[in-house]
Amino acid sequence: MKKIGKFLASRLFKSVLVLLMIALFNFFLVRAAPGDPAEILAGQSGAVDAEFIAKLRTEFGLDRPMIVQLGQYLKNVATFDLGYSYRQQAPVTSLIAEHLPATLLLTITAFIFAVAAGVSLGTQAALRVGKWGDTVITTFSMLAYATPLFWVGLMLVLLFSVKLEWLPAFGYQTVGAQFTGLAHVMDVARHLLLPALTLGMFYMAVYARLTRASILEVSQLDFVKTARAKGLSERTVITRHVLRNALLPVITYAGIQAGGLIGGSLLVETVFAWPGIGRLAFDALLQRDYSVLLGVFFIASLIVVIVNLVTDILYTVVDPRIELK
C-alpha cells in the first residue's frame, strides 16, 4: 500500500512538472508571436489610435516587466484562470467549460467505438490468420491507418449526407428544433454518428492491428500452448486465455492515444462544426485569439496528463505483476 502511495506521488509530481512546462511554453510562445493582443482587439473595432492601444495594454497588464507577467500567469494557471479572451470578452476558463462537454461526448464515443470495433476486428483477424477474412480486415485497417482524418469526414458527409441524405452533415443538434427528452437524445445521436465514426476510424485501425499482433504473440507463449494441448477449441483458447493477456498493451495504448484523440477532435470538430473545444480552438486560431488557443492547448494537455495517470494506475491494478517504481 505504501508502495502504491509512493508510486502515485511520483506520478503526480511528474504530471505537475509536465503541466508547468506547458504553461511556460505557452507563456513564451505567445510573446514570440507577431503583433500583440491589444492591437488585435483594437483592429477589430474598425479604427484605432495609439492612445487606445496603450490604454488596452495597461488594462491587460501587457506593459509590466516580463517576469512579473510570468509570475502572475503561473499563479493564474494554477488557479485555473486561463486568462481573458480579448475577443469574446469572457474568461477563457468559462469558454472552455462551455465547450468541453461536447468534446468529451465526441471523443469518448469515438474511443469506445474504436476500442470495441478495433479489438473485435483484431480478434477476428487473429482467429483467421492468413485466411481471406484476415486479409480483408488487415487491408481495411491499413487503409484506415493511411487516410487523413479530415478527409474521411468529408467523404462520409459526401456519402451519407449529400448523396444518401441519411444523416445530418454538421452541427450538434437540429437548428431551431425544440426537442425534449428522448427526441433530443436521438437528435444529438444522429449528429454524433458521423463525427464519432470519423474520429474513431483511425484508432479503430490502430487497435485492430495492435490486438491482432498482440494475440498472435501471446498465443505463442507456453501457457497457451498448454491450453491448446489440453484439447480446448481454438476459439476457447483465444477468448479465455489469450485475449485477457493480449489486452494489456491495448490499455497502455489507450492512454497514449488520448492525446491523439484530442488533437484529432480539432480536425473533426472543424469539419463537422461540432461545438467542442477543438472548434473553439479553430475559431480562436482564425481570430488569433491567443488566450483561447493556448487555454485550449493547456486544457487538452491536462486531460492527456490525467488520462495517462489514470491508465498508469489502472494498469497496476489490472496487472499486479507490474513492478511499482
Place this chain on the structure above:
Amino acid sequence: MKRILSRVAALTLSLGALSVGGVALAEAPTPQYGGVLSAILNPEPPNLNVALQQVAVTQLVAGKVYESLLTYSFDLKPQPSLAKSWEVSPDQLTYTFHLQPNVSWHDGKPFSADDVVFTYTKVLANTPRTRTLMANVESVTAPDPQTVVFRLKQPYSAFLHAFDIGGGAILPKHLYDVDTPITQNPHNNAPVGTGPFKFKHWERGSYIELVKNPAYWKEGRPYLDGITYRVIPDAASRRLALEQGAVQQAWLQDIEPIDQQRLAKLPHIGETKKGYEYWSTMLWIELNGGREPFSDKRFRQALMYGLNRDFIAEKIMYGTGTVATGPIHHNTRFYDANVKRYPYDPKKAIALLDEMGLKPDKDGVRARVGLIPSPYGEMSRRTAEYIKQNLGKIGVQVTIENADVGGWTTRMGNWDFDMAYNGVFQYGDPAIGVSRTYVSSNIKKGLPFTNTSQYSNPKVDELFNAAAQAPTEEERQKLYTEVQQILVEDVPLLWIADTNYSVFHNKRLHNVVTTGLGVVDTQSDAWLSKE
C-alpha cells in the same frame, strides 16, 4: 457559354425585379402580432456592447436592444429614432435634438437626456469610431431631460450622418457610470437598452435570445414576440436551415456567394439588396505609396489595367459585388459615375510598365511585390490567388503573405506591406467614411484604417475639407465630383468592388428591411405571417 451566362444574368435580374415586386405586394396585408423570428448569427459576436465593438454581428443583435438618436432612410436621409426631431442653427454650429417622450430602460429606469450626454462625453468620445466626430464637437449639454444640444467648433456638414447605432448607441448612465472599466462591465454581455427587444439569454456557441419589450415607446410595436439569433458556424448548415425554414433571415455572407443565386430561386425565399446603403462596404487593394514602384502613378494605373475585376465580381463574388468605379461606393451619397474607367487591358498595362522602364528580366518578371490577403474569409484568399495569377501576366510577380488579424492590421498600420486587401465601411457620407483614406492629415504611421497608402495631394485635401464644411448639398456634390475624378486618375489604391450584399428571408417574414441600416435596425416593424 458567354451567351448562356448573360441569359442567366438576365433571368436573375428579372427574378430580382419580381421579388422586389413581391415585397411591395406583401406589404399590403395587415401586420400580425406574435411569433418569434429565428435569424442566422455568424460568426458569434465577441460581446454586445455596440459602443465598443462595431463588428457587423454585434450591431445586428445590439441594434434591437440599444437605440441611437437617428436612423437613415434608403437614400441616407436622417430619420427619427430616439430623437423625435432636431434643428440646426443657421450658422450650422448648434444641433438641438428633441427626445422621444416616455422612454424607459429595460430595467424600468426612465431614459433622459442625461444618458445621451453621458454616453457621448464619457463613452463615445473615446471610441475609435466616434472620436473623429466628437473632435468637431465643443460641448454636449442637456438643457432639460427631453433635449440634447451639441455645439460644434466648426461647421461639419456630415454631422447628422454619424448617429447610427454603430456610432451612437445610447448606453444607460446608471449602469455604466461606475468604477469598473467599461470593457469589463457585465452589461456588455447582457445589455440593457431602450429598444423594442430585451436581452434575455446568451447560450455561447448556440443562440442569443431577445424578447419583446412590452413597454417600448413606439405605440403598438414591436410585432414580434422575440428574436432568437442562432449561431451556425457552418455555411452548408446555414443554407439548409434557411431552406428548411428553421431560420427566417440571413444577411451579408451568411450564405456563400456561390449559393445565393440558387437560394433566391426557391419559392419561399425572398431576397432584397436593400439595407446596406449606410455601410456600403468597398473592397480594395491598398498600395504602399511610400515604396517603389508604387510611388509611380503609372505603376498603379498599370495594376488597375492589369486586373480583371469583372472576373472577381462575377466568379469570386458571384454578384455580391460590382466592379468599383472609384473611391465612393455607388450607394453612398455624392457618388459620381463620370470618372475615368479602367477596363481590363493587359496591353495598356504593359505599355505603362515599359514607359516606366520596368523591363522583364530573364524570368519575364518586371516587378516583385507582396500581397497580404485579409484574414477574414475565403473570398479574400481566392481573390488574392486570382490577383497573383492576373498580375503575373503583366510581369508583376506577386507573393501572397499570410498574416493573421493582428499581423494584418499592424503591418498595414506600420506601412510594412506592398499590397494589402482591405474592406472599409463608408458610413453614408464621404466626409465620414471616404476622406479618411485619402487626406494627408490622416497619414498616421502605426494606425491601421488611416491613409495607409500615404497618398498626399494638396488639391484633394482642400476639396475634401471644403466639402466637409460646405453648407449645401449642391456645393458638396460639385466638390466630391472633382475629388473623385482626381483620385481615379491618380489611383492611390486599387478599388476592386462595391459590395452589393443581399438579405435573404423566408417569405413569412415581412418588413425585413425598412431603412438604410437594413436588418441592423430595430426591426420593430417586422412581422411573421402564420404558417
Place this chain on the structure above:
Amino acid sequence: MKDFLHAFCRHKGGVAGVIVIIAVAGLALAANWIFPHDPWEIVNAPFMPPMTDDTLLGTDTLGRDIGAGIAYGARLTLLLAAVSTAVSILFGVSVGAISGFYGGRVDQAVVGFIELFQTIPSFFLAVVLVAILTPSMTTVIFAIAVVSWPPLARLVRAEFMSLKNREFVQAAMLAGQSNARIILTQILPNSLSPVIVSGSLMVASAILLESALSFLGLGDPNAMTWGYIIGASRSVLRDAWWMSVFPGVAILLTVLSLNLIGEALNDALNPKLARKRTT
C-alpha cells in the same frame, strides 16, 4: 544487399508501395511536362466535372485544373515531408545518440524531455506553433519536425544503450578512440536499420500532418499542396465532389505506400524482429 532485396521483394505490399511512390515521384518530376501551366492558372470554366472538355480531374471554384494541382502538389507535399523528416531525423538521432551513449544526468533530462513531448497532444502543438509563428514553408517544416522527433530519439537511445556494451564498441573505447568517432563510426552505422524503417513511416506521418495543417488553412499561401486543395473544397463539397476526392486519394495512396514500404523494410532489415512488430 542481394539478401536485402530478396527479403524486401518477398513483401508484396512493399513492392507495390515502391511502385506507387515511384509513380508519384515521377508525377511530381514530370508536372511541368504534363501540365505546362502553373497550378494556380485559370485554364477552364469553374466547376467543370472530371472527364469534360480537356480536363481529366475537373476544375475548382475558379477554373484551375485539379489534375495540375495534384501533380504540382505532389512535388511540394513530398518535398515538405522529406525535408521535415530529414530535420527531425537529424535532431532525433543526435539527441537519442547522446542520451543513450552518455547516460546519467543527460539521459535523465533527455528522457524527461521526450516524455514531455509525448504527453503534449502533438497535433495541437503543431497547430499552435504554426499559427503563432505565422504560416510559411519554414514554420510548417519546423512544426512537423518538432512533433515527430521524440519517438525516434527514444528508439535510437535504446539502440545506443544496448550497442554501447557490445564488444566491438568496448574494443574501440579501449583503443582510445574519441567518443565522437565511436558514435559516428561504430554505433551509428549499426543502428541505422531501425532509423531507416522509422524514416519511411515518418515521411508518411509528415504527409498526413502537413495535409491536416494545410486543410486548416495553416499552410504557405503560395504553396498548392494536397491538403490545401481539400481545404479549399470544403465549402463547395456539395457542388464539386472531385475537388476533395482526388487529392484525398493521392494522400491515401502515398501514405499507404510509405507505410507498406516501412513494413517491408522492417521485415527485410530486422528479420528477427519482424514478428514482434506492433503498429
